[in-house]
Amino acid sequence: MKVLRKIGFPISLVYGLVVYIRNILFDKGIFKSTSFSTPTICVGNLSVGGTGKTPMIEYLIALLKENRKLAVLSRGYGRKSKGFIKAVPSTTVEQIGDEPFQIYSKYPEVIMVVDADRRNGISLLEAQEKPDLILLDDAFQHRKVQPSFAILLTAHGQLYVDDWFLPTGNLRDSKKEAQRADIIMVTKCPPNLRQDEQEKIIKKLQPLKHQQVLFSSLVYDTVLQGEGSTLELQDLRVKKVLLVTGIANPIPLVTYLKEASIAFEHLEFGDHHFFTEREINAFDSKELILTTEKDFVRLKGKVDNLYYIKIEHKLLGEGRKQLQEALASL
Known part of the structure; x- marks a missing residue:
């Protein structure tokens, strides 16, 4: 990925020029x-x-x-x-x-x-x-x-x-x-x-x-939310956990779970990913599926044993x- 980003440098120069011109047109009132x-x-x-x-x-x-x-x-x-x-x-x-x-x-x-x-x-x-x-x-x-x-x-x-x-x-x-x-x-x-x-x-x-x-x-909340049920984060230490994420950057969540001594397998998808039936079938049999709140709204009603972890700014x-x-x- 880093190599591809370096190769794409000329493209980034063109992109930056387009962005610059666009902003100038707004600043001058043309747009x-x-x-x-x-x-x-x-x-x-x-x-x-x-x-x-x-x-x-x-x-x-x-x-x-x-x-x-x-x-x-x-x-x-x-x-x-x-x-x-x-x-x-x-x-x-x-x-x-x-x-x-x-x-x-x-x-x-x-x-x-x-x-x-x-x-x-x-x-x-x-x-x-x-x-x-x-x-x-x-x-x-x-x-x-x-x-x-x-x-x-x-x-x-x-x-x-x-x-x-x-x-x-x-x-x-x-x-x-x-x-x-x-x-x-x-x-x-x-x-x-x-x-x-x-x-x-x-x-x-x-x-x-x-x-x-x-x-x-x-x-991150220490109480996990499911469909009509809740679960303490610490309870995950004795369960087989599959973490499913379809967000831009799951690293903070992954770090948080590791620091909480939670062992898990991680399936990472692209941001805003709409899960296919085949993908859902591949992880629906797991003992507990943990996801983000944004992913939960896309998986709710389609997956058993599904929980999400709430997050908020402080x-x-x-x-x-x-x-x-x-x-x-x-």
Whole structure:
């Protein structure tokens, strides 16, 4: 893989040039960015791969839902449908995609819609639902919409400032576009990340005066969730466990399980993978199948002995308070 990435360097130069020209056209107003009367919070990143976007959307929902009529707009990546769709109780994961389905399953009181055309999605939300606030999932690079507030995620140990354009690196947008963010959230941090280490990262990121840099770690639950049942994580030590993942980066989960002294076999699939009947039959006979919450919504009802491990952001230090204060004016 590393060799292929090096070979792809000329392609990454062409890709970077295309990205640069595109952003210049938006900056000069040749390509139009649309603002909307309803406040919008954009959550996204500059790279491909997992930085914790869906858990961050869920964090914001939990933070804001008590006093706001919230809507979430997602592209619905990997769904087997097109156009604007609003989630209802009869909606399937195939219709809206795994991440939107996960969010709607946890927060059915929140308006969940998918539309690859963000401008169309917001316009229809304003006309039909009239939300107080719209969360835009994975929309940082979609410049046709000018958000009211932007949160840029970057993973600890994989900062965008250390990366390069696809396919040599993981960047899908230019590093300088980070200047459009209001908050830069460094995710997947060690929970005990020292203040001096945080300051080194801030210095590396070189935020502008209007930008805040916050830090979060991903916290795994010690209680596993199944269909109508739960299981303690420690109980896995006496079971034959098959870990099935279809996410961008399973390494943090794999590391967490190993540190918890859990022995397991791991089947790794691509991000947003829809499992075939043949694949399901290959692991359905295992004593216990452990997966992620995103994979669970695609496997639920198709696999026996299936459990998932919940994950959520925990902001370090005064991060939660700082985030609340930054969003208070929206």
